[in-house]
Amino acid sequence: MSIRVRAPATTANIGPGFDCAAAALDLWNELEISEGAPPDRDHLAVRAFERIARLDGLAFSFTDRIPRGRGLGSSAATIALGLVAGALVAGRELDPEELLAAGLDLEGHPDNLAAALSGGVCLTWDGAIARIADDAPATPIALVPAERVRTRAAREALPSSISHADAAHTVARAAVLGASLATGSATLFAAAADDRLHEPYRAGRAPLLAAVRERPPTGAIAVTLSGSGPTVIVWAQHELADACADELRRLFPGEDVLPLAISPTGAGPL
Numbered sequence: 001m002s003i004r005v006r007a008p009a010t011t012a013n014i015g016p017g018f019d020c021a022a023a024a025l026d027l028w029n030e031l032e033i034s035e036g037a038p039p040d041r042d043h044l045a046v047r048a049f050e051r052i053a054r055l056d057g058l059a060f061s062f063t064d065r066i067p068r069g070r071g072l073g074s075s076a077a078t079i080a081l082g083l084v085a086g087a088l089v090a091g092r093e094l095d096p097e098e099l100l101a102a103g104l105d106l107e108g109h110p111d112n113l114a115a116a117l118s119g120g121v122c123l124t125w126d127g128a129i130a131r132i133a134d135d136a137p138a139t140p141i142a143l144v145p146a147e148r149v150r151t152r153a154a155r156e157a158l159p160s161s162i163s164h165a166d167a168a169h170t171v172a173r174a175a176v177l178g179a180s181l182a183t184g185s186a187t188l189f190a191a192a193a194d195d196r197l198h199e200p201y202r203a204g205r206a207p208l209l210a211a212v213r214e215r216p217p218t219g220a221i222a223v224t225l226s227g228s229g230p231t232v233i234v235w236a237q238h239e240l241a242d243a244c245a246d247e248l249r250r251l252f253p254g255e256d257v258l259p260l261a262i263s264p265t266g267a268g269p270l
Helices: 044-049 074-090 096-107 110-118 151-156 164-183 186-192 199-205 207-214 238-251
Strands: 002-012 021-035 058-063 121-125 128-133 139-144 220-225 232-236 256-259
Touching: 002 074, 002 110, 021 074, 021 110, 021 139, 021 164, 044 058, 044 074, 044 096, 074 096, 074 110, 096 110, 096 128, 110 121, 110 128, 121 164, 128 164, 139 238, 164 186, 186 220, 199 207, 199 220, 207 220, 207 232, 232 238, 238 256
Parallel strands: none
Antiparallel strands: 002 021, 021 058, 021 121, 121 128, 139 232, 139 256, 220 232
């Protein structure tokens, strides 16, 4: 027996969409399951798999392409691999919301995992997933530093409360974000990317965020922190994405620049 599955990277917390808005990216981790020595049962994918199916002497082989600890949803992709593989082995047809419910406590927050399972651009709340678009109003270019940030440490940087003015500001931008993603409006998308809920408090661990905003490259319409960071997503006009990526390489020669695309499909068999 051999089963192969894949799961995409994601960018979550898009601007003001904290713990709600995320998009699947065309960058994939893979898992092959075959007969053999049992795997490490502490591995996230194996733990997710056992939520749905029995190990029964199965061996797990991983291909990892998503940078770890950089804010591109590597842990969510790992969990999604295990959930989807478990469903295949068990012969069960589970929809993304059922899979999300099965693995959410392993991830801790829903947006990355929802997008990894559903593909496209998603909103999630209270266990529900609304897949609202196949694409985003701009092309995502990931600017990936060598440093890593632990999600727990990034969350600890968030204050327990914010001012009413900052809350109202962010709620308004979140509404605009939803409208931009649903309609494909680049103008609304650019207007939405001004968060006061999480990005200002995480900026110290993601210095590229301020650096790119101070000197935006050609074609950039928005800059957002990806997940907990430190990766920054530069959202470029579709027709200027190549020029934007080239300029980012010149401006930040020590960082990885990954021109990406939104993946309309989520985790599934290969």
